Amino acid sequence: MRLTASELGIRPFSNDRYFGGHGACPGCGAVSMLRQVMQTVGPKAYYFILASCAGSYFPGEFTVCDSSIIFTVYAAGFAEAEGMSQALELRGRTDETVVAYSGDGGAFDIGLGGLSGIAERNANVLVIVNDNQGYQNTGGQQSGGTPRGIITKSTQPFHQVPAAARNRKDLLELLAAHRVPYLATASAAFPRDLDAKLRKALTYKGFKLVHVVTACLNWGFESRLAIRVARLAVETGVHPLYEIEGGRRYRLSYEPTFAPLEDFTRLQRRFQGVDLALLKQDIAERWEDLRYKAARAWPASARQSA
Amino acid sequence: MALDEPAGIASSQRRIVTGAEAMALAYELAGVRIAYVFPITPQTEVLETMVRSQRVRVIPSDSEFNAIASATGVFWGGERCAIYTSSQGLVLMSEVMWEVAGNRLPMVMGVFNRALRGPAWTLGPQQNDSLFMRDTGWLQFYGETAQDIFDFTLLAMRVAERVCLPALVCGDGFYLSHQKEEIEIPDEAAVRAFVGELAIPDLPDSSRPATFGGVVTTAQQYFRLSERMHRDVVGSQDVFLEVAKGFEVLFGRRRTLTEPYEMDDAELVLMASGATCGAVREEVKRRRRRGQKVGLLKLCSIRPLPVGELVRHLRPGQKAVVLDRNVAAGTGGIFHCEISAALRGLVDDLVLLGCVTGLGGVDLTPEAAGELIDYLAAAGPAQQGLVHFLDETGLHAVGRTERCD
Secondary structure, three states: OOOOOOOOOOOOOOOOEEEOOOOOOOOOOHHHHHHHHHHHHOOOOOEEEEOHHHHHOEEEEEOOOOOOEEOOHHHHHHHHHHHHHHHHOOOOOOEEEEEEEEEEEHHHHHHHHHHHHHOOOOOOEEEEEOOOOOOOOOOEOOOOOOOOOOOOOOOOOOOOOOOHHOOOHHHHHHHHOOOOOOEEEEEEEOOEEEHHHHHHOOOOOOOEEEEOOOOOOOOOOOHHHHHHHHHHHHHHOOEEEEEEEEOOOEEEEEOOOOOOHHHHHHHOEEEEEEEHHHHHEEEEEEEEHHHHHOOOOOOOHHHOOO | OOOEEOEEEEEEEEEEEEEEHHHHHHHHHHOEEEEEOOOOOOOHHHHHHHHOOOOOEEEEEEOHHHHHHHHHHHHHHOOOOOEEOOOOHHHHHHHHHHHHHHOOOOOOOEEEOOOOOOOOOOOOOOHHHHOOOOOOEEEEEEEEEEEOOOOHHHHHHHHHHHOOOEEEEEEEEOOOOOEEEEEEEOHHHHHHHHOOOOOOOOOOOOOOOOOOOOOOOHHHHHHHHHHHHHHHHHHHHHHHHHHHHHHHHHHHOOOOOOEEOOOOOOOOEEEOOOHHHHHHHHHHHHHOOOOOOOOOOEEEEEEEHHHHHHHHHHHOOEEEEEEEOOOEOOOHHHHHHHHHHHHHHHOOOOOOEEEEEEEHOOOOOOOHHHEEEEEEEHHHHHHEEEEEEEEEEEEEEEEEEOOOO
């Protein structure tokens, strides 16, 4: 899929809502996603930033975007966003959007309790999970979002920690069990899909979350390849693009080509020496589960209304 | 607002309430519209009182950590938020406590003190939970009565908003949270007039995008921000007195950071905070009947440390002891350590002892306070090198350089 900048609605140096001067790593796979999120959400928004790589995306002393940025201590960001949405509602400021922006560590691990809490209370918050599959801001350690078997700076040698003994958490399944209004996965390499999902998410008053797998340079690829790596994550089936409404109604939004997994892994050092058999089995089982759920018919009432 | 004409004091009614109900009422009458809550003994009474309110939106959170995080968000959105906890709950909040103070958000949180899970679990009162937050930049007020809890909750809102720092309003668990007392509840309109609208100078505003709470560029910026917080905590002594003036005009009660009782000619002084003051006051009364020149100086805050008032009330030649319902293992009572450090060089020739009492809810009786007064009468500068413990078995002293056998 090839799109021009104008087709994407991205006009660098003019109407960009997220512009130059940020401190992300050159070649970071997340900033193109973040730019797209800010384009779609619009400027009347508050972003609560959980401690994460985003600490460098938004410098403390000057602003690189046209929305308000509020940094929070690691696990507090989800609940802080909920509190602000409550205050805005009390004050009649309903035209403003509250966003909680988290990494995989914040959402899968240290902030999972808070995320579950605001999901259960159906807080009127848009959650963006920038999942780069590890604690990358601290140099690339294993998180609950790290796929099984791969090498990180805190992963002990493969033979000591059997890959079968741990698995990546399935965040959307965890949240689907909360029966929240809207959940979706998306990719920086599929901007139209991301844009459509954000727009749909914002039609719901209540909890909505978009989970984006973004390629991180710590994965060990050439810095020009972040979007290609993100695209291959989708095309190999590693990162399925789908949405869940009301915690019940699954819809696959993109049918990948199912390119060989090796097309994705051989671009990255983190897969060196890793036995891909378990990963392939996981991917196959996940797709079978997703297709089964997407094919299941639910009455319209199963779609949780606002 | 209904005013009693000649005095100019707002009309009020006398009601019999617990300290927990007094706290909930203070928030409600102040017009706070939202509360984030999580149950913990002995604070749960406040929660249950507020749930009955028709006007406050009470949101049950999933932990104290997320309750205070959400309360922070409410303040970011320009609303006051009620929040209260005890013990483990407060300690769980500690990471966010630093953030709230650093963001200069004027949150007011109620604490009914309860001993922490140190040597064991217990529900008894002890102040180590709130004192664990001593260095965060939060102001800390301590009440002896339900009236104190009510008054300080209102005063704390005004002081916090004037100095842009959050504040804790603390009372001993059970002694204050659960016991009923008759207190003066002023007219709602007067309370509203006193607290006014929430005014925070710099809040997120989508029409003026800005970044809040990010990384500093230089260490010097962090240093200066920290120094400014210190100055503002010290300065809150004067701000408190100014706010208290308005409070007195409106409600007819004079509130200060220390309260002297029989201090005018006192040769022996007992300093204490919270419910401990009740037993001490009773014993001071008895001793005065016998002609002994004993006084009580009640401590109503540790942040700000009321150094200005202490210097006014204490005189050279006095012998004093600070009673602490808390202990910093290795140094002794925290109020005592703070006050001895602060008074060094300010009040000459003062014998100042420290005495730890009431840990885990051990009752401090007037008789035990009497034992301490007798000890103080006989004590000299040499006893300043000891940490004293007063419990049901009597008074024991531990040397600061004593070694374990």
